[in-house]
Amino acid sequence: MASQASGAAGGNRVLIAVAGVVMQLALGAVYGWSVFRKPLSEAYGVEVSPVNLAFTITIFTLGFAAFAGGIWMGRVGPRTVAITSGVLYGLGIFLTSFADNSLTLLYLTYGVIAGAGIGLGYIVPIATLVKWFPDKRGVITGIAVAGFGGGAILAAQIAPRLIESVGLFSTFAVLGIAYLVVVVGAGLFMKNPPAGYKPPGFEPDTSGSSERSAVDYEFGAAVRTWQWYALWALLFLNVTAGISIIAEAAPMTEEITGAGTAAAAALVSIIAIFNGVGRFLWAALSDAIGRKWVFFTMFVIQAALFVLMPIIGTSYVVFTALACIILLCYGGGFGTMPAFAADYFGSANVGRIYGLLLTAWSFAAVVGPLLISYVHDSTGSYAPAFYIIAGIMAVSAIVALIMRPPKAPEAAGARTGEARA
Numbered sequence: 001m002a003s004q005a006s007g008a009a010g011g012n013r014v015l016i017a018v019a020g021v022v023m024q025l026a027l028g029a030v031y032g033w034s035v036f037r038k039p040l041s042e043a044y045g046v047e048v049s050p051v052n053l054a055f056t057i058t059i060f061t062l063g064f065a066a067f068a069g070g071i072w073m074g075r076v077g078p079r080t081v082a083i084t085s086g087v088l089y090g091l092g093i094f095l096t097s098f099a100d101n102s103l104t105l106l107y108l109t110y111g112v113i114a115g116a117g118i119g120l121g122y123i124v125p126i127a128t129l130v131k132w133f134p135d136k137r138g139v140i141t142g143i144a145v146a147g148f149g150g151g152a153i154l155a156a157q158i159a160p161r162l163i164e165s166v167g168l169f170s171t172f173a174v175l176g177i178a179y180l181v182v183v184v185g186a187g188l189f190m191k192n193p194p195a196g197y198k199p200p201g202f203e204p205d206t207s208g209s210s211e212r213s214a215v216d217y218e219f220g221a222a223v224r225t226w227q228w229y230a231l232w233a234l235l236f237l238n239v240t241a242g243i244s245i246i247a248e249a250a251p252m253t254e255e256i257t258g259a260g261t262a263a264a265a266a267l268v269s270i271i272a273i274f275n276g277v278g279r280f281l282w283a284a285l286s287d288a289i290g291r292k293w294v295f296f297t298m299f300v301i302q303a304a305l306f307v308l309m310p311i312i313g314t315s316y317v318v319f320t321a322l323a324c325i326i327l328l329c330y331g332g333g334f335g336t337m338p339a340f341a342a343d344y345f346g347s348a349n350v351g352r353i354y355g356l357l358l359t360a361w362s363f364a365a366v367v368g369p370l371l372i373s374y375v376h377d378s379t380g381s382y383a384p385a386f387y388i389i390a391g392i393m394a395v396s397a398i399v400a401l402i403m404r405p406p407k408a409p410e411a412a413g414a415r416t417g418e419a420r421a
Helices: 008-032 034-044 048-076 078-098 103-132 137-166 168-187 226-257 261-289 291-312 316-345 350-357 359-379 383-401
Strands: none
Touching: 008 034, 008 048, 008 078, 008 103, 008 137, 008 168, 008 261, 034 048, 034 137, 034 168, 048 078, 048 103, 048 350, 048 359, 078 103, 078 168, 103 137, 103 168, 103 316, 103 350, 137 168, 137 261, 137 316, 226 261, 226 291, 226 316, 226 350, 226 359, 226 383, 261 291, 261 316, 291 316, 291 383, 316 350, 350 359, 359 383
């Protein structure tokens, strides 16, 4: 049965992968938030911080919605969750067009409703494609989440032109409709492979001697292992470092390098590209050297770079280069972690297991920006924050070193029949 399923069904996996990337591109447009910060603060007559709270709410909601989406996928399959994601995401952005006189409405529409839609949709291609590509887990999850990272580049190009031509809040109406159509359309292609599916020539490792557990864990069994919490910590720590740069990229660049507003804005777009590239690059490398060694390497690199930033980063070119490498690592965490979770706990229930891991993203999205802004406000400099984050990265490398797959197959549950279309 397994080999038969790898014929026509195997051919479909490329189309499903393309649809997954398209879906992630649309969802990842949320990372283009920075293009709305200044116009919104001017429209509301407030500082940037109250406006930025909408983005914080979006990312915080996203993580918990991804967990809910992973659970729901196990019951109804990926297609229903993907379609619901598109409806909520598009509706939330569209309704933001009516928030011209209310920050509270902005928080509800862009923050909660759109954030829930993004979270539900984010988990779908990852959990689905890791089942279609057991032979290329790192590469395929890297490609999927690279699409999410690349969405910011499209948003940065399209949104300003729309704002100029149709106005700020009408832009949200146009984008909301576009996102709904794209995500729902791509979501129609999402389905799980047949039971027992494996690509031609692929033989899963059942020896338990590698960095894979060779067991499909039930969700409850997975969260009773110390490895699950260690994976959560790895993702949380990596996101905390990278998102601290993302949150303060423009003002940080101006203060440290003396660059003007235009140059600082350019850096925001440049690091978005490296965020996307890192998701694929590190994930592909993890197939060759192992997931733990990718995280170890990324943490060591970031520890060194955060020490160097206040010392040699006063040149705009040098600072940009350092920030780009850090964002490569930031993206690498998202690209590698889905395959890491599938290696340790199997792919059958990865939607739920990895979905809950994404709550690390939610908390890091709050901790990272708060940490760097608090230290800067307290000291008047970004340097102390960089040194603190460097220390955190050094400790994080130790966590990566101790990682090993669970070795208690008796704690794992059987497959749950998550292969609904």
